[in-house]
Amino acid sequence: MxxxxxxxxxxxxxxxxxxxxxxxxxxxxxxxxxxxxxxxxxxxxxxxxxxxxxxxxxxxxxxxxxxxxxxxxxxxxxxxxxxxxxxxxxxxxxxxxxxxxxxxxxxxxPAPPTRLPELVRERLPDSGVKNPVTAVLLNFRAYDTLLEVGVLWLAGLAAWAVLPARPAGPADAPVDAGPVLPALARLGVPVAVLVALYLLWVGSRLPGGAFQAAALLVGAAVVLRVSGRLPPVVADRWPMRLGLVAGTAVFLAVAVGAGLAGRLLEYPRDAAYGLIVLIEVAAMVSIALVLAVLFAGRRDVPGTWRGEAPR
Structure with a gap:
């Protein structure tokens, strides 16, 4: 066999x-x-x-x-x-x-009336990228991906609303996780970050992209968290807020800009590659931060900042 x-x-x-x-x-x-x-x-x-x-x-x-x-x-x-x-x-x-x-x-x-793979290959030079999956997700049917990024942002917002609010304390201190996890954090996390950046960069012509890169980044964050090297992610600091909305905000800005110049999410051919890369980078950051908040998020106690003791 x-x-x-x-x-x-x-x-x-x-x-x-x-x-x-x-x-x-x-x-x-x-x-x-x-x-x-x-x-x-x-x-x-x-x-x-x-x-x-x-x-x-x-x-x-x-x-x-x-x-x-x-x-x-x-x-x-x-x-x-x-x-x-x-x-x-x-x-x-x-x-x-x-x-x-x-x-x-x-x-x-029923049998499809047209052969979609052939149509994708025919229009691939107009998409700005060489990977047909990226072309479909971020150009030909970009509104689907825009909705997916928006759903993830809403999931992060919902998680933020129910996160426990407490100041930094003993629970945030590193824990004794044994020799295996710290070694994995030292050796595996840098490799995971490099591979994530590679997947983001190569996604325009080979399998990869924002979702895969964000998955690796949040995997590295999980390893750091369970090994005691990463404190809980404070979701209500302004850099976190900016990162959480970056993917949806950039995607919407590109969509509106393309709509003002022609049709919604129909990129100019000369600028398509740059716009897709911009969307991918912003989406990777937002997806990774949303997932990190889901796993290791918390909020500051009202009236405190940077983990100061509540008044």
Whole structure:
């Protein structure tokens, strides 16, 4: 049997099994670990399908960052909450029904009237970039990505509203995390930052871009936080506020500017590359900061500044 076919068969068998294990895990911590394993295998499945951009985002955001959030929540809840492994028809049957409906919808979809990949390749020289994924996301269908960035900004705003408010104190001091995490922070974090900047730079012609770069940056922040080298992120300082809105603000400014010159989000051909890079940089900063606030955010106590004691 062909090695690629064997790998695809193993992925097809392992992914549903991991989903079942995550749903029926004995405790919350075990379910989180299984979820992370599922995300990593799903990223490999996207690679096998040729969607490298999606695989990078899946590995960084779904398996990595979301897994870290779930593990943090599991630790806060306590690992003693065990539950017996049992059949849950009220979970399995609706999921099976939805899965069946999706398969039926995919099976009955009519053939597309045009060959979209060919159209993308034909118009790629007008997009300002050489990567067709970046061209679609930030030029041909840029309004979709604008809405996604706006949704992330709203998520950061909602998280900001419920963050605990407290001054800096003993809880912000570095903790004894053992020898492994500090070593990983010293050696891995600089590499992760360099790779993130590379993914941002190379995204105009190869798989990569703002979302993948932001995933690596926030992954480095998570490592620094759990190793005790990064204090909680104070969300209500003005540099943080500026960074949180930068992605949406720059995207909207470019959209309005393009609209005044012609049509909304239709960039001039000579300026398309520069505008896309500007949007990518601002989006990377905002996405990384929103995710960092979700994982390690807090607010200052009203009436304090820079962690001063409340009056």
């Amino acid at each position: 062909d090695a690629g076919l064997m790998l695809d068969a193993l992925l097809a068998l392992a992914l549903p099994l991991l989903v079942w294990r995550a749903v029926c895990a004995r405790d919350v911590f075990q379910a989180c670990v299984v979820f992370i394993a599922y995300g990593l295998l799903l990223a490999l499945a996207w690679v096998r399908l040729g969607a490298v951009d999606v695989a990078l985002a899946e590995a960084g955001l779904s398996a990595g960052f979301t897994g870290a959030l779930l593990l943090d929540a599991a630790v806060r809840l306590g690992r003693a909450r065990e539950r017996p492994m049992a059949w849950r028809p009220w979970v399995a049957l609706p999921c099976a029904a939805v899965g069946g409906l999706l398969l039926w919808a995919l099976w009955t979809l």
